[in-house]
Amino acid sequence: MPIKSYLAHPITGMKNDLIVSLTQYEQCEVIPAENNEVVILITDTQDDTEEHILKEKIEAIPSLKLLAMVSGFNTTKN
């Protein structure tokens, strides 16, 4: 049950595109910065396999320049 947080850096001028792309995945929660070209991304998946697949999809988003993991937690449901 991994929960991970990332700083997602968009390609210059493509922050909104990145937000739109990320929010298409139900396992993703996105918190955009108001005044900087960066968004916080939280992924909440069932297991490592799902997390791995999701990460591959995220890394393939064209508006994403860099995805930097900040924290990762593995937890049981509640």
Next chain:
Amino acid sequence: MYTSTLTDRREFIKKMAILSAMTAAATMFPGIIFAEEQESNIPEGANLDWKKGPCRFCGVGCGILVGTENGKAVAVKGDPNSSVNKGLLCVKGYHQIMCIQAKDRLTHALVKKNGAYVKTPLNEALDIVANKMKETIQEHGKDAVAMYTSGQSTIPEGYVASKFMKGAIGTNNLDCNARLCMASAVAGFLTSFGADEPMGCYEDIDHADYFITWGNNMAEMHPVLFSRMLEQKNRRGAKIIDFATRTTRSSTASNRSILFEPQTDLAVANAICYEIVHNGWMNKSFVEKHCNFSKGLTNMGYGLEDNYSFNDKPSTIDFEAYKKFLEEYTPEKVAKYSKVSVKDIKYLAAIYGDPNKKVVSYWCMGMNQHTRGTWMNNLVYNIHLLTGKISQPGNGPFSLTGQPSACGTAREVGTFTHKLPKGVVTNEKHRRLAAKIWKVPYERIPPKPTYHATEMFRAVDRGDIKFIWTQVTNPLVSLPKTGRYRPGMEKDSCFVVVSDVFPTPTSDVADVILPASWHIEKSGLYGNSERRTQHWDKMVEGPGETTPDAWMTIEVAKRMGFGDLFPYSEENHVEEIYNEYRQFHEGPKHGMAPLEVLKKESGAIWPYVDGKSTQWRFNAKYDPACTNGEDFHFYGKPDGKAVIWERPYEPAPEVPDAAYPFWLNTGRVIEHWHTGSMTRRIPVLHKAMPGAYVEFHPEDAEALGIRNGENIKVSSRRGSCVLPASINERGLPTKGQVFVPFFDENMLINDVTLDAFCPISKEPDYKKCAVKVEKA
């Protein structure tokens, strides 16, 4: 320490993940805003009442808006009307109100009876404090009682403490924790300019071409200002040069990072002056019109012995003598011991020397917490005076403060042993003014200073001080060499009163603990680094019997028979005290804004003259107090001229040797405010930085076989502390140096530090002592 309001573990972990990311983002992009998340605690459909005030934490003085609903503070956001932060806040600022609800909040007075703390009605506890203070004075004299306050005390709190001790009791046994952070800046300003506090303001950031930071990790300590500098770097190509003893987040975000050997900043600053003079970069007409040259005593010692005293004896010199003095500081000579290359010294000098570049120098603890801190401040002023780059938009030296009212309360109200609200106790004119406004006999205010902070706690240990009352401060974590001062405070010879919001290692040794109101639970005023005074109204009720420190001081004064000197009402005491205090500073040199202006606006900068803030002092274009008919007037000095000081390099009192081969440097981290008594009770900040650590250079760690996270014992000749090793994480010390943050009361690194201080300012040096390290 705290309980989460989130009952769902998974939701809690998710929240932690979000907040870890926010903290990481805040260190990379100081001032970053995540409005959606930061306002997520606001109840749906909430009808919030937003009230303005200054941030509780650092000396930047960011404007905040606190959202309250049904008597509770539920949200904080940056005040877009504040010119300080323009709506930005750092990670500490956003989460500040979360500490109020901590489970272990001090809500009632506690009195130690038979070794145990007993909950006691506040009135009864204040009776005990007043009676004990009176008894002590009767038995041992008025110099047997002391108060130790804070740069986090509000202006009214500092003012009544000064009036109580100096005007009512008649002792100068009042000092404050700003002695530990800003005293060298004060002594530097007074010796160079005759007037305290920076001449410029934060708007300098919008004009400067270069920012040179001297031993100052602004990205973590003053993140909102650093964010404003980064904005100028990105927008206009302004350059940031980091001159330090440790590679930090500020270094990596700067254009250049230049490292120096601890203590040799004195020599490098003189080498910069040498280059300026010898390359013809000196602004001759400015220096001739506006500067004198002086020298003082040297080989002053380091204050390591009890009752140490020193008085400088300045003497005037001429330019030729100063030029000759600088011959010892050629870049080639200084490079040999400073470990700064000749090329880098010349590079720094060329920036200051270029008449077409505007330069601001910033510093904070690196220069102030220094056994030659006053000299170091003088030397940076020398650079700006020699080049005439001072008191103009984008040009000037600027000492940053650490605490939210180190300027407003400690320095302006004067909660130091030698100070009065205007001037110093040694000056008869100043004593007479204080006596007149306080309505006390002039003879009651003693003309001699007594104990500065370090000496005050030495006097407690010796048994000379038999009663001490601390407010808004945690000296048993923040003093140097706490290994001596903790047992000193535990002795039966001294009755200890601690007024605070949370229990701390200092309240652990108290005989009486008084429950203080937190920031937004009272009205108040703070003064920030740029001479900006800011007011806020009480926003929420505090729990239990919590009471503002000013009111508790007044109540004790009344009980001791000084009621006629404190005729304030409980409801309006802040306003009444401020209006009385303003009388001290009337006039164009330090006039304070009326309260009605401060209530309306997000602060005003003094001197406040004819309804206007003065942004650049000593410059006739901006400062109405300039009266000499010239462009500049350094009116703090009788002849209107600033002083360029001959101040040599002298070594630190304790340097690494065979037995103790490492330098120890101590400091702060972005997540925590000073000793952590508030921020360690804010879950997100505590989770992000749960404990202290000892940073190593990777080559030192490898040579010693030390792995990341391994427990290491750091020992000096005074004490030891065990902490986990940190290699290539937050900061990177130079080889031969270790760094430890001091926020963690469970790992008291100040048991290890040295209580040496600057003989002029009496500010201790927390940045340099010799230690050994071994696996624990």
